[in-house]
Amino acid sequence: MPSTTPSAPAGDPLIVMEAVNKWYGTYHALRDVNLSVGRGEKIVLCGPSGSGKSTLIRCINQLETIKSGSITVDGTRLDDSSRSVDAVRSEVGMVFQSFNLFPHMTVLQNCTLAPMRVRGIPAAQAEATARRYLERVRIAEHAHKYPAQLSGGQQQRVAIARALCMEPKVMLFDEPTSALDPEMVKEVLDTMVGLARDGMTMVCVTHEMGFARQVADRVIFMAEGEILEQADPETFFRSPRHPRARSFLGEILAHH
Amino acid sequence: MGNSFGLGELGFLIQGLKWTVLLAVIAFIGGGIGGLGVALARTSTSWGLRRITAGYIAVFQGTPLLMQLFVIYYGLGLVGLTLPAWLAVAIAFTLHASAFLGEIWRGAIEALPKGQFEAAKALGLHYVPRMRDVILPQALRIALPATIGFLVQLIKGTSLAAIVGFIELARAGQIVSNQTYAPLLVFTVVGAIYFALCWPLSLYGTHIENRISRTAR
Ligand SMILES: Nc1ncnc2c1ncn2[C@@H]1O[C@H](COP(=O)(O)OP(=O)(O)OP(=O)(O)O)[C@@H](O)[C@H]1O
Numbered sequence: 001m002p003s004t005t006p007s008a009p010a011g012d013p014l015i016v017m018e019a020v021n022k023w024y025g026t027y028h029a030l031r032d033v034n035l036s037v038g039r040g041e042k043i044v045l046c047g048p049s050g051s052g053k054s055t056l057i058r059c060i061n062q063l064e065t066i067k068s069g070s071i072t073v074d075g076t077r078l079d080d081s082s083r084s085v086d087a088v089r090s091e092v093g094m095v096f097q098s099f100n101l102f103p104h105m106t107v108l109q110n111c112t113l114a115p116m117r118v119r120g121i122p123a124a125q126a127e128a129t130a131r132r133y134l135e136r137v138r139i140a141e142h143a144h145k146y147p148a149q150l151s152g153g154q155q156q157r158v159a160i161a162r163a164l165c166m167e168p169k170v171m172l173f174d175e176p177t178s179a180l181d182p183e184m185v186k187e188v189l190d191t192m193v194g195l196a197r198d199g200m201t202m203v204c205v206t207h208e209m210g211f212a213r214q215v216a217d218r219v220i221f222m223a224e225g226e227i228l229e230q231a232d233p234e235t236f237f238r239s240p241r242h243p244r245a246r247s248f249l250g251e252i253l254a255h256h
Numbered sequence: 257m258g259n260s261f262g263l264g265e266l267g268f269l270i271q272g273l274k275w276t277v278l279l280a281v282i283a284f285i286g287g288g289i290g291g292l293g294v295a296l297a298r299t300s301t302s303w304g305l306r307r308i309t310a311g312y313i314a315v316f317q318g319t320p321l322l323m324q325l326f327v328i329y330y331g332l333g334l335v336g337l338t339l340p341a342w343l344a345v346a347i348a349f350t351l352h353a354s355a356f357l358g359e360i361w362r363g364a365i366e367a368l369p370k371g372q373f374e375a376a377k378a379l380g381l382h383y384v385p386r387m388r389d390v391i392l393p394q395a396l397r398i399a400l401p402a403t404i405g406f407l408v409q410l411i412k413g414t415s416l417a418a419i420v421g422f423i424e425l426a427r428a429g430q431i432v433s434n435q436t437y438a439p440l441l442v443f444t445v446v447g448a449i450y451f452a453l454c455w456p457l458s459l460y461g462t463h464i465e466n467r468i469s470r471t472a473r
């Protein structure tokens with residue numbers, strides 16, 4: 001498969017973005033973005049600051065609304081109806097750079113809130129699920145602490161568990177390790193690698209190239225709101241075709 | 257001839273105090289409910305709701321409480337609504353408190369990090385659980401010192417109800433003072449009662465404020 005073909009993954013894709021355009025006022029943040037993400041596929045999205053990576057993944061769960069084009073998640077086309085937004089959000093987990101745990105709730109409460117309120121799962125069952133996922137991100141012993149009592153890496157792992165508790169079909173990560181002290185990056189990446197191994201569909205905005213090499217099926221390079229290149233990680237890192245991708249990789253590698 | 261200031265007079269002041277407290281409590285409960293509505297409307301996505309409540313707040317913050325009392329007290333009469341004085345006064349104070357508490361709480365809601373709203377949305381939480389479980393508990397906590405500060409103002413503000421003939425603590429003091437010819441003594445007692453009511457609240461507000469700024473660090 002030629003490396004620049006917008007690869008249509010096998011089977012019916014989980015996420016399909018077609019000709020998506022996003023504007024912030026007069027600023028054209030996404031330009032005719034086409035992207036389809038297969039079930040179980042792991043995508044790493046990279047590109048210079050301001051290229052629209054966050055905007056792209058935030059459109060998938062409608063934290064941002066688009067001007068034109070279409071986004072379909074697991075067969076549900078996002079329109080303005082709150083029903084479609086609800087349906088999509090409950091299937092899409094998101095992890096933010098700044099964790100965004102609810103500071104007035106314990107770790108456990110953070111994890112049980114949405115399953116109880118959105119899915120109507122009884123408290124005992126939500127708690128059992130939460131403990132299972134907290135176990136999985138190896139943080140179960142902190143279940144009764146408040147977020148402020150945890151380190152950044154621990155908080156981010158709780159954030160991952162919180163999203164998993166909704167049993168989403170896809171997980172979106174927006175620079176999940178950028179706000180972390182270097183010594184905590186690994187524990188979060190390891191958690192993400194584990195998640196990938198278990199077959200989760202993932203779209204990750206990250207500049208952790210080691211992670212991309214290890215996990216990604218496809219690396220997508222964006223600049224100025226456009227997808228300029230996409231390829232498997234080996235090809236992308238060895239021989240990026242677009243000059244902007246080359247200079248971007250040069251900068252990234254210089255920093256690592 | 258006047259009486260001297262004795263137990264009977266003190267009892268009369270206590271009667272007035274009862275009304276003062278009752279009025280403040282009604283205004284605070286009414287204002288709490290109304291203020292919540294105002295704060296939610298001010299932070300809603302509906303342009304119309306935001307404009308209407310902004311106008312409402314502007315009017316009540318931009319005019320003296322005394323005028324608000326007059327207009328509502330006599331205004332209700334003009335439109336043929338003859339309500340008992342205490343009820344008219346309670347309505348006026350509730351509207352007043354709703355505007356101020358609404359504005360305090362709007363500020364607190366907007367002061368929360370955007371990420372809190374986004375994380376709640378991303379989890380699929382709808383408006384009601386999002387506000388009730390995630391946003392408001394945090395916002396009200398931030399707003400607690402200012403809320404208590406307003407409650408103190410409100411308690412003192414109830415003395416204005418005397419103007420429309422309502423016998424609360426300040427008015428009761430005036431009456432007793434006229435009867436006993438001992439204004440200094442009477443108003444010292446009245447002042448001490450207000451102080452005993454407001455000072456602990458102020459202290460509590462400061463305490464909370466310190467605790468919040470400590471944990472924020
Ligand atoms: N809410 C907003 N209002 C206006 N402009 C915005 C808004 N959010 C993002 N932008 C602009 O849109 C462009 C893309 O932003 P985006 O956050 O998607 O970039 P990014 O690729 O995630 O960058 P970074 O690596 O810095 O996170 C930037 O120029 C940014 O300034």
Ligand SMILES: [Mg+2]
Nearest residue numbers: 053054055174
């Ligand atoms: Mg970003």
